[in-house]
Amino acid sequence: RTVYVNGDYLPEEEAKISVFDRGFLFADAVYEVTSVLSGKLVDFAAHMKRLERSLSELKMTRPASEADLLAIHRELVARNGIDEGLVYMQVGRGAADRDFLFPPEDTKPSLVLFTQAMGLRDKPAGRTGIKVASVPDLRWGRRDIKTVQLLYPSIAKTEAKAKGADDAWLVEDGMVTEGTSNNAYILTEDGALVTRALSHAILHGITRAAVLRMAKEDGLRIEERSFTLDEAKRAKEAFITSASAFVLPVVEIDGLTLGDGTPGPVARRLREIYLAEAERTAI
Numbered sequence: 055r056t057v058y059v060n061g062d063y064l065p066e067e068e069a070k071i072s073v074f075d076r077g078f079l080f081a082d083a084v085y086e087v088t089s090v091l092s093g094k095l096v097d098f099a100a101h102m103k104r105l106e107r108s109l110s111e112l113k114m115t116r117p118a119s120e121a122d123l124l125a126i127h128r129e130l131v132a133r134n135g136i137d138e139g140l141v142y143m144q145v146g147r148g149a150a151d152r153d154f155l156f157p158p159e160d161t162k163p164s165l166v167l168f169t170q171a172m173g174l175r176d177k178p179a180g181r182t183g184i185k186v187a188s189v190p191d192l193r194w195g196r197r198d199i200k201t202v203q204l205l206y207p208s209i210a211k212t213e214a215k216a217k218g219a220d221d222a223w224l225v226e227d228g229m230v231t232e233g234t235s236n237n238a239y240i241l242t243e244d245g246a247l248v249t250r251a252l253s254h255a256i257l258h259g260i261t262r263a264a265v266l267r268m269a270k271e272d273g274l275r276i277e278e279r280s281f282t283l284d285e286a287k288r289a290k291e292a293f294i295t296s297a298s299a300f301v302l303p304v305v306e307i308d309g310l311t312l313g314d315g316t317p318g319p320v321a322r323r324l325r326e327i328y329l330a331e332a333e334r335t336a337i
């Protein structure tokens with residue numbers, strides 16, 4: 055596989071980053087994951103906009119123009135022959151002698167990209183749904199910034215797996231924040247689509263924005279508010295969204311089956327609408 059590291063396209067075995075890279079030492083880096091459908095990038099402009107925001111919140115230097123980043127994404131997709139899968143892009147503050155203080159502003163930011171070929175559209179979970187288990191949300195207070203500090207989500211997903219679930223739903227003060235790498239939704243008995251409002255408590259999902267827009271256009275009533283784990287367990291349906299999962303139905307929460315244990319009609323419909331739109335607008 056060919057990867058991109060600081061200006062070079064290299065076979066992955068030859069790619070190197072500095073031992074002093076602050077992404078490695080301090081998790082001082084941000085990232086984006088863009089999905090690829092039929093060799094094209096889904097919602098690329100929105101990912102760039104969020105990257106811009108993450109960089110500016112952390113006073114990090116942008117490593118290349120949006121046009122250059124698009125060209126690198128496309129080049130990697132082409133070189134690796136990706137028809138369906140993901141492009142991972144990481145931007146870091148760069149390499150500097152180890153110090154908690156930020157290095158001088160002229161430190162060269164680091165830029166790493168790689169691809170992952172994988173089936174996204176037809177994965178079995180789209181038909182069967184997934185199981186989630188609740189895990190306390192012990193992440194830091196700026197989850198709206200997409201940093202590579204992913205140790206806690208990784209612990210949480212592993213804990214959820216040990217409980218027989220596919221992913222965790224993180225819970226803070228009795229309220230569901232989001233999944234380990236996705237946003238969380240429920241459909242109430244009276245037909246409202248509920249998802250947590252944007253704040254520092256959750257990542258502002260690109261797929262979340264797109265799905266809410268489509269759900270609204272499709273006539274659903276949207277309530278952007280917090281919901282408890284108990285409300286979720288009593289919900290008619292539940293699902294998650296992310297760039298790699300699109301819309302995935304949730305059929306079980308903490309061992310409790312939702313409805314008849316199969317994906318609900320709203321989640322299935324939104325998955326279809328999202329996929330069609332993503333395919334149509336990919337660049």
Ligand code: PLP
Nearest residue numbers: 235236237257259260261296297
């Ligand atoms: N929430 C968290 C914590 C995430 O890490 C992600 C994606 O990685 C999401 C939500 C979903 O965001 P997006 O739809 O932009 O992939």
